[in-house]
Amino acid sequence: MITLKSPREIELMRRSGKITSSVLTALIKAVRPGMTTSELDRMAEEGIRQAGGVPTFKGYNGFPGSICASVNDEVVHGIPGTRILREGDLLSIDIGTTLDGYVSDSAVTVPVGTISAQARQLLDVTQECLTIGVAQMQAGKRVGDIGAAVQAHAERHGYGVVRELVGHGVGRSMHEEPQVPNYGEPGTGMELRPGLVLAVEPMITQGGPRIRILGDGWTVVTADGKLAAHFEHTIAVTESGPKILTLRDYAERPEIERYRPAREAIA
Ligand code: MG
Numbered sequence: 001m002i003t004l005k006s007p008r009e010i011e012l013m014r015r016s017g018k019i020t021s022s023v024l025t026a027l028i029k030a031v032r033p034g035m036t037t038s039e040l041d042r043m044a045e046e047g048i049r050q051a052g053g054v055p056t057f058k059g060y061n062g063f064p065g066s067i068c069a070s071v072n073d074e075v076v077h078g079i080p081g082t083r084i085l086r087e088g089d090l091l092s093i094d095i096g097t098t099l100d101g102y103v104s105d106s107a108v109t110v111p112v113g114t115i116s117a118q119a120r121q122l123l124d125v126t127q128e129c130l131t132i133g134v135a136q137m138q139a140g141k142r143v144g145d146i147g148a149a150v151q152a153h154a155e156r157h158g159y160g161v162v163r164e165l166v167g168h169g170v171g172r173s174m175h176e177e178p179q180v181p182n183y184g185e186p187g188t189g190m191e192l193r194p195g196l197v198l199a200v201e202p203m204i205t206q207g208g209p210r211i212r213i214l215g216d217g218w219t220v221v222t223a224d225g226k227l228a229a230h231f232e233h234t235i236a237v238t239e240s241g242p243k244i245l246t247l248r249d250y251a252e253r254p255e256i257e258r259y260r261p262a263r264e265a266i267a
């Protein structure tokens with residue numbers, strides 16, 4: 001079942017998204033070699049709770065963290081823990097907040113210290129994939145237009161697009177209908193209508209698209225051990241175009257926020 005959100009509900013989701021984006025910004029700034037992913041997890045939980053929200057991930061299907069922290073070949077769903085971040089790592093941080101019953105969901109992949117040019121390109125292209133996917137979120141377009149745009153951009157650079165994990169509707173639950181694949185055919189799938197709120201989340205790999213799940217039952221890694229990146233926003237389709245509900249302050253980290261996915265991408 002697809003639930004369209006009223007303008008009032010979208011405003012509530014924006015408030016939830018504001019907590020998600022501001023806590024995520026703080027985490028991005030805190031990332032450095034030598035720290036553990038559980039330190040970031042603690043910061044996230046404190047930040048969300050201090051702002052009056054609840055960490056959506058904590059306890060979700062038994063997940064122990066308030067963030068997912070996925071390093072290098074880990075695509076998504078890494079469990080925060082004692083792993084020490086090293087210079088040159090890629091860290092994907094995925095975070096969700098529930099506020100007044102509404103969920104927001106967002107993710108970034110950030111460099112730990114200095115990373116290779118190849119890793120940098122993977123981050124840039126994955127972030128561009130999100131921007132390009134969001135730009136498709138115009139009323140009258142279809143879910144397949146989002147995935148087709150993401151897939152075309154990733155594959156143009158020789159990257160893999162993960163198939164088994166997809167974006168999703170979001171609202172009172174973190175995962176609502178419809179599914180939003182990062183691949184597809186233009187002009188296919190559900191029509192996008194004002195009030196539809198989606199989490200668009202390209203998961204892009206340096207090598208092949210195949211994944212596997214580690215023995216912890218959560219961590220998704222690339223089957224070939226190559227790097228992966230993941231960017232996500234919660235976005236509402238409105239009469240006047242896509243409205244990103246988890247937008248961060250782009251002035252805070254311009255070197256990793258080169259692609260402002262707001263109006264510029266849509267014009
Ligand atoms: Mg997420």
Ligand code: MG
Nearest residue numbers: 105199201232
């Ligand atoms: Mg999501």
